[in-house]
Amino acid sequence: MPGSLRMTTLATALATAICGTAAGNAAADDQTVLRLSNWLPTTHPIYSDILVPWAASVETETEGRVVIEFLPALGRPAAHFDLVRDGVADIAMSVHAYTADRFPTAYGVTLPGFADDSLTASVAYWRTFETHFAQAGEFRDVKLLGLWVHGPAYVWTKDKAIDALEDLEGLRLRATGGIVQDIAERLDIVPQFAPASETYELVARGVVDGVLFPMESVVSFRLEPILTDALTIPGGLYRDSHYVIMNSATFASLSAEDQAAIERVSGEAMARLAGKAWDNADAAARETLEAAGYTFTPATPEIMAEVRRQGDALEAEWIARVETLGIDGSAALATYAEEIEKVSGAR
Incomplete structure (x- = not known):
């Protein structure tokens, strides 16, 4: 040459x-990487079946312009609202009850009863939030991306079936704040506050007699070998609520096109994704626990009557509390119940 x-x-x-x-x-410069602080085990359905698929849908919907990077927890679970607000993390998921005083409206959708699944209640929660609760401004400092509630929660114990109301008296059970603490105390249970991620150690060390959990969490947090019994309650003793948020400045820095793309896969779409994932996880956990020989004891009429009585009292207190925020709690719960019926009928 x-x-x-x-x-x-x-x-x-x-x-x-x-x-x-x-x-x-x-x-690479055109691609925005958002940091999501994750405090859950990677085997937990919230991580594997909700957050990871949602992150993938964000990348797909934005045609790769926005990707989400999962980081190990940048703080304790209860700190994640502040971590996102302050820009330490771009995105995070947490539980309203970990900082219950910050989210008074969420309490209403966690009361006993309402639904035997997560999907209908989660979609209904998002719609109720938009109609009634958004005005309270609980998420004014961040960008709210999603809300959902887990499936019905029960009482889980070791070598102790709950056959009567008095069997609950004095039981030390792991709990969160909010409705979980309140309904536990009203049933003479002694709640022991701890994040879900610390539950195994508490049970294994005998610090608590059991837990208040939905079906899925007994398996996800590795409690299957060390618990034996469940007290089941139609509609659940409670249902914890969860949120996903993004730093406001981070969201504002995205193009209008990418903001719209993220919103398309968030909101009610995320509630549906989360609800379906949780229902599937609850069903799988039930099979696992039945195979392991767990005893499932339906609540007696006496227990159910007391749960309803205490639930009604907590509902009345909540309605009075949110009235000070300008929210009609009775109307909100009526909408919640109506939307549950709509979603259930459309399935």
Whole structure:
């Protein structure tokens, strides 16, 4: 090859390489990476069946312009609202009851009863929030992306079936704040506050006699080998509520196109995703626990009457509390129940 041609070829190749590198860097520069602080085990359905698929849908919907990077927890579970608000993390999921005083409206959808699944209650919660609760401004400092509630929660114990109301008296059970603490205390249970991620150690060490949990969580948090019994309650003794948020400045920095794309896969879409995932996880957990020999004891009429009585009292207190925020709690719960029926009828 003549020298001049060789030099031209080399120059062309070098230019192509430089252009290719520049194009790659430009593509990388055009891509926004959002950091999600995750405090759950990667085996938990919230991580594997809700957050990971949602993150994938964000990437797909934005055509790869926005990707979500999962980081190990940047703080304790209860700190995640502040971590996102302050920009330490871009996105996080947490539980309203971990900082219950911050989210008074969520309490209403966690009261006993309402639904035997997560899907209908989760979608109904999102719709109720938009109609009644958004005005309270609980998420004014962040961008709210999603809300859902888990499936019905029960009383789980070790070598102790709950056959009567008095069997609950004095039981030390792991709990969160909010409705879980309140309904437990009204049933003479002694709630022991702890994040779900610390439950195994508490049970294994005998610090608590059992837990208040939905079906799925007994398996997800590895309690299957060390508990034995469940007291089941139609509609659940309670249902904890969860939220996913993004830093406001981070959301505002995205293009209008990407903001719209993220909102399409969030909100009610995320509630549906979460509800379906939780119902599937509850069903799988039930099979696992039945195979392990767990005893499932339906609540007696006496227990149910007391749960309803105490639930009604807590509901009345909540209605009075949110009235100070300008919210009609009775109307909100009526909407919640109506939306549950609508979603159930459309399935």
